[in-house]
Every structure is written in structure tokens, then in C-alpha cells.
Amino acid sequence: MNVNYPSDKVQAAGAAVRIRRLEKRFQSVIAVDGVDIDVSAGEFLALLGPSGSGKTTILMSVAGFEFPTSGSISVGTEDLTYVPANKRNLGMVFQNYTLFPHMSVLDNVAFPLKMRGVPKAERYARAEEALATVRLAGYGSRHPNQLSGGQQQRVALARAIVYRPRVLLMDEPLSALDKNLREEMQLEIKRLHAELGITVIFVTHDQSEALTMADRVAVLKDGRIQQIGPSRELYERPANLFTAGFIGEMNFINVTAEGSGGNISVLLPSGERWQLPASAAVEPLTGCQKAVLAVRPERLQLGDAHNGFTFRVKVDDVVYAGSASLLIGTLPDSTEIRARLPGASDLSALALGSTAVFTIPKEAILLYPGAAQ
Numbered sequence: 001m002n003v004n005y006p007s008d009k010v011q012a013a014g015a016a017v018r019i020r021r022l023e024k025r026f027q028s029v030i031a032v033d034g035v036d037i038d039v040s041a042g043e044f045l046a047l048l049g050p051s052g053s054g055k056t057t058i059l060m061s062v063a064g065f066e067f068p069t070s071g072s073i074s075v076g077t078e079d080l081t082y083v084p085a086n087k088r089n090l091g092m093v094f095q096n097y098t099l100f101p102h103m104s105v106l107d108n109v110a111f112p113l114k115m116r117g118v119p120k121a122e123r124y125a126r127a128e129e130a131l132a133t134v135r136l137a138g139y140g141s142r143h144p145n146q147l148s149g150g151q152q153q154r155v156a157l158a159r160a161i162v163y164r165p166r167v168l169l170m171d172e173p174l175s176a177l178d179k180n181l182r183e184e185m186q187l188e189i190k191r192l193h194a195e196l197g198i199t200v201i202f203v204t205h206d207q208s209e210a211l212t213m214a215d216r217v218a219v220l221k222d223g224r225i226q227q228i229g230p231s232r233e234l235y236e237r238p239a240n241l242f243t244a245g246f247i248g249e250m251n252f253i254n255v256t257a258e259g260s261g262g263n264i265s266v267l268l269p270s271g272e273r274w275q276l277p278a279s280a281a282v283e284p285l286t287g288c289q290k291a292v293l294a295v296r297p298e299r300l301q302l303g304d305a306h307n308g309f310t311f312r313v314k315v316d317d318v319v320y321a322g323s324a325s326l327l328i329g330t331l332p333d334s335t336e337i338r339a340r341l342p343g344a345s346d347l348s349a350l351a352l353g354s355t356a357v358f359t360i361p362k363e364a365i366l367l368y369p370g371a372a373q
């Protein structure tokens with residue numbers, strides 16, 4: 001196959017990816033259980049979930065290294081469900097860079113073009129451009145073992161974008177890197193995404209990585225989507241108890257809820273009853289049932305702030321951490337409560353073992369059916 005490329009810089013227009021009722025079984029294991037995802041052209045989507053939730057299987061199905069048991073995958077207007085991986089023209093970057101050790105960096109990057117029959121002068125020119133795009137101009141003559149881990153991962157990126165794929169698939173590409181390098185590469189990949197306009201699907205089990213990098217995040221558990229939406233939505237209004245516990249820090253208080261719609265009250269372990277605003281119930285509640293009241297640690301206010309519900313916490317620990325302090329305490333029924341207090345807070349009254357009063361602003365309360373462990 002001989003492909004003609006315009007000789008401007010490395011540019012790739014993203015294509016939309018549509019995943020429909022995707023199911024993948026490995027004997028008795030249901031790895032992916034009816035997943036629907038629409039990724040817009042040029043969007044950055046993260047697949048986030050605990051180990052074994054099906055992230056890699058979804059990505060491998062899009063890549064063509066796994067074929068689904070049922071369902072369909074299309075890219076742009078093409079149905080790729082059963083098209084072999086090497087015919088899909090999608091870019092891939094994995095955790096282990098899988099560079100060819102015996103080849104120079106330039107040959108590594110030019111390799112996909114060689115496979116596509118691009119003439120030598122053209123493929124080296126394009127490989128040089130791709131290296132410049134990942135800020136490795138001038139490194140072409142080195143061998144992979146002469147580069148740092150981060151540089152090797154950039155080479156892998158350059159190799160994945162050199163043939164201008166419509167979609168870039170990445171499976172935990174940064175997990176082998178140390179923290180600083182990982183953060184640097186997160187920014188680098190975001191920059192590349194913005195510059196190239198390419199569609200990215202990125203697998204990670206690191207929630208902060210997903211929240212900071214992606215336009216939207218799909219949260220998975222047991223092969224099913226729990227929630228899909230922009231980071232802010234996931235953080236501020238998790239759709240269910242699993243997402244509430246999985247994304248960020250959350251306090252959970254088991255309660256008994258009564259009522260429905262705009263008229264819900266909860267009975268706390270202390271015997272107090274709170275009348276909640278209608279906005280609190282994330283999922284529908286029916287009659288009298290076990291429920292969990294959830295609130296982010298940074299939404300708790302020290303003292304009686306007169307704008308919500310007050311409650312008492314026994315102070316177990318206060319950790320000073322510069323911009324904010326973390327208070328760890330317990331309710332009378334020994335439920336743990338964490339509060340993140342602004343750095344300027346006066347913590348002098350919070351002696352260990354003493355009782356502190358906190359306010360939960362009404363609009364910060366989320367209520368889910370079920371029970372927290």
C-alpha cells in the first residue's frame with residue numbers, strides 16, 4: 001500500500017468512535033457486559049475503573065486484538081467490529097513501550113510507515129517531524145537503551161502518531177514512570193491531543209490522571225459503565241454509591257431515609273432527623289429504606305455556619321498539610337469523618353479527644369440508597 005501524505009506537519013483529524021452493546025466473555029467470565037460509549041471526533045475519553053473492570057478488554061476490542069462476543073464497534077462511518085488490528089489504522093501506546101531495541105529511534109518511529117510502503121526519504125522526513133512533535137528532535141540516531149523511560153515513552157508516542165491515525169488508543173501508558181515524569185507526560189499528551197485534534201481513548205486505574213487529562217471519563221465496574229461524563233460532573237454528583245466512593249475522598253454516613261421526591265428526611269445514627277433538600281437524592285428513593293448520606297471532606301465547615309446541618313465529631317487526629325489541614329474524627333456510632341479545612345483555619349480548639357462542631361451545607365449533601373461498608 002502506498003500512501004500519499006501532504007508534506008505539512010504531523011496532523012491527524014480525529015474520528016468518532018461508537019461502541020454499541022459490547023459484550024466480551026472469556027469462558028464463564030463476562031469481562032465486558034453490554035457497554036455503550038460514543039466518543040466524539042477529537043474527544044479525549046478516559047476509561048477508569050478498578051483492576052478487572054474490563055477497561056483493557058474494551059480497548060483491545062477497539063484496537064482489534066480482541067473480537068467481541070457480541071455488539072459492534074465503528075470508527076467514523078466504518079464498522080470495524082471484525083476487522084483485523086493491522087487493517088484498522090489506529091495508533092496504540094502501551095505501558096511497556098515495546099520499541100525495537102536493535103533499531104535507532106528514527107527507524108523505530110519510521111517503522112509503521114515502512115510497513116505501509118512509504119518511500120524512504122518521505123518516511124524519514126515524517127519520522128523527524130513526529131519526533132519534533134514529541135520534543136525529541138535530534139534524538140533520531142540514538143538507540144532506545146540510550147534514552148530515559150520518559151523519552152522512550154515519547155518515542156512510542158511519536159511512532160503511534162507518525163501515520164496520522166484517526167484514533168489513538170493508550171493503555172496505562174504512564175504507569176511505569178515515576179510521579180514527576182508521569183505528571184510531565186500527562187501534560188505532554190494533553191498538548192499533543194490539542195495540537196493534533198486526534199481522538200484519544202486512554203485506559204487508567206488512576207483517578208487523578210483520568211480527571212485531569214480527559215474531556216470525559218467513563219467509570220467501569222464488573223464490565224459495566226457506572227457513569228460517563230465530564231470530570232466535574234463525576235466529582236460533584238457521582239451517579240451511584242460506587243462512583244461516589246471511587247472518585248475522590250468521600251464521607252459516608254449510614255442513615256434511614258423516609259419519604260420520596262422533594263420530601264425526604266433521614267434519621268441519623270445519633271437519633272437526629274434532617275429534612276433534606278430535593279437535590280440531595282441522586283437516585284430515586286422509595287418509602288423507608290437504608291440509605292447513605294455522602295459529603296466531600298472539603299465541604300464540611302468548622303463550627304455552626306447556620307447554612308446547613310450541624311453535627312458533633314470527636315477529634316482523633318489533625319494533620320497539618322500546608323494549604324489545607326486534614327481532621328480525622330468519629331461520630332458517636334464510630335463512623336469515621338474526614339474534613340479538609342482551609343490552611344488559614346484556626347485549629348487551636350481542636351485538641352485530640354475533644355468534640356468539634358461541624359456544618360454540612362445543605363447543597364453539599366448527596367443521598368444514595370444502600371449501605372456503606
Ligand SMILES: Nc1ncnc2c1ncn2[C@@H]1O[C@H](COP(=O)(O)OP(=O)(O)OP(=O)(O)O)[C@@H](O)[C@H]1O
Nearest residue numbers: 026029031049050051052053054055056057058205
Ligand atoms: N484472555 C483472557 N482470558 C480469560 N479472562 C480474561 C482474559 N482477559 C481478561 N480476562 C478477564 O476479564 C476481566 C476484565 O479484564 P480486563 O483486563 O479488561 O480488566 P482491566 O479493567 O483492564 O484490569 P487491569 O486494570 O487489572 O488491567 C477480568 O476478570 C479478567 O480476569
